[in-house]
Amino acid sequence: MAGGKAEKPRRRGSSGGGGGGERSQPYHGGFQGGVSFDKSKGQHILRNPLIVDSIVQKSGIKPTDIVLEIGPGTGNLTKKLLEAAKSVIAVELDPRMVLELQRRFQGTSLTSRLKIIQGDILKTDLPYFDICVANIPYQISSPLTFKLLAHRPAFRCAVIMFQREFAMRLVAKPSDTLYCRLSVNTQFLANVYHLLKVGKNNFRPPPKVDSSVVRIEPKKPAPTISFKEWDGLIRLCFSRKNKTLGSIFRQKNVIALLEKNYKTLKQVQQAHPASTEIACMAEDVADFDEESNMDLDEGEEMEMDDIDMVGEKQENPFKEKVMGVLRSGDFEKKRASKLSQEDFFSLLSLFNQQGFHFC
Ligand SMILES: C[S@@+](CC[C@H](N)C(=O)[O-])C[C@H]1O[C@@H](n2cnc3c(N)ncnc32)[C@H](O)[C@@H]1O
Numbered sequence: 001m002a003g004g005k006a007e008k009p010r011r012r013g014s015s016g017g018g019g020g021g022e023r024s025q026p027y028h029g030g031f032q033g034g035v036s037f038d039k040s041k042g043q044h045i046l047r048n049p050l051i052v053d054s055i056v057q058k059s060g061i062k063p064t065d066i067v068l069e070i071g072p073g074t075g076n077l078t079k080k081l082l083e084a085a086k087s088v089i090a091v092e093l094d095p096r097m098v099l100e101l102q103r104r105f106q107g108t109s110l111t112s113r114l115k116i117i118q119g120d121i122l123k124t125d126l127p128y129f130d131i132c133v134a135n136i137p138y139q140i141s142s143p144l145t146f147k148l149l150a151h152r153p154a155f156r157c158a159v160i161m162f163q164r165e166f167a168m169r170l171v172a173k174p175s176d177t178l179y180c181r182l183s184v185n186t187q188f189l190a191n192v193y194h195l196l197k198v199g200k201n202n203f204r205p206p207p208k209v210d211s212s213v214v215r216i217e218p219k220k221p222a223p224t225i226s227f228k229e230w231d232g233l234i235r236l237c238f239s240r241k242n243k244t245l246g247s248i249f250r251q252k253n254v255i256a257l258l259e260k261n262y263k264t265l266k267q268v269q270q271a272h273p274a275s276t277e278i279a280c281m282a283e284d285v286a287d288f289d290e291e292s293n294m295d296l297d298e299g300e301e302m303e304m305d306d307i308d309m310v311g312e313k314q315e316n317p318f319k320e321k322v323m324g325v326l327r328s329g330d331f332e333k334k335r336a337s338k339l340s341q342e343d344f345f346s347l348l349s350l351f352n353q354q355g356f357h358f359c
Pocket residue numbers: 041042043044045046047070071072073074075076077091092093094097119120121122134135136137140
């Protein structure tokens with residue numbers, strides 16, 4: 001994992017960070033160029049020009065590239081992107097920032113290569129772009145990452161500033177403390193690299209947390225496994241992070257869910273003998289919800305109740321089949337926090353071969 005530490009700013013409000021760029025504008029508290037910053041919109045303006053330069057340089061922008069910038073704010077990064085790329089499409093939520101941006105580039109040679117879209121990036125149909133470069137509001141990190149990864153045609157790379165912990169979760173490897181469902185799902189769809197640590201004092205106003213710049217390169221070709229099917233398995237495996245897979249898959253509600261999906265598939269296959277899988281669309285990547293935990297009730301952790309009405313043991317054939325799948329791959333005693341992408345591929349394939357599906 002790379003991770004050079006960005007240099008500290010030489011002085012507060014040095015050009016490119018504090019000023020509007022073309023015009024020298026002093027910093028006042030939470031203002032720049034007369035625009036007050038709205039923390040609820042994640043408006044933490046990058047004020048260190050060395051970091052702006054470093055982000056642009058690490059993006060590897062070609063003069064023929066169309067760049068998507070999310071949340072251009074007052075345009076410090078936008079200016080450098082315009083100088084490096086063929087054109088920049090900037091999507092900004094705050095109309096005041098849009099005005100500031102228009103004002104900043106008006107009458108300059110860069111203006112013809114800048115297209116500004118006012119709106120919420122999460123609700124905007126993404127245009128074609130080669131590279132995405134952005135210092136984003138951190139509250140949209142997860143839905144934005146998966147919206148980008150669902151976009152077609154796939155872009156070359158995205159270089160994005162995230163909250164440090166989110167960034168470390170994106171790049172975490174098996175056995176790392178922060179390794180989680182987000183790590184596995186992102187690395188299923190993309191190669192992810194940590195590029196740069198950025199301290200909170202490089203922003204105005206400073207956020208409460210440190211940040212990191214990450215490079216995301218969508219895998220080409222994209223995986224052929226349905227993302228919804230993959231994520232169904234992964235969220236189940238991480239639903240009880242410190243439990244073994246045997247313990248997770250023995251739960252009554254998990255067996256019930258797998259049994260329901262199994263029977264649905266059988267019915268579909270009987271009605272349409274040519275179909276071998278439940279239809280799961282790749283576009284479901286965009287629906288990724290980091291917090292959701294399948295259809296499991298958080299409170300319910302009971303294991304399968306094997307006692308029947310008269311008090312005798314009664315084996316559920318589905319439970320035995322599910323446990324058989326885990327044992328066949330030596331997964332029963334393993335924990336999700338230690339499994340690699342290859343392990344999860346192999347686990348999913350073993351389940352699917354036995355007719356078990358996760359969406
Ligand atoms: C962290 S600031 C970055 C500003 C500028 N790019 C910089 O680096 O200094 C985030 C910007 O994203 C904008 N923003 C917030 N939510 C947004 C959304 N859902 N869609 C598009 N832009 C958004 C904010 O108004 C703000 O200008």
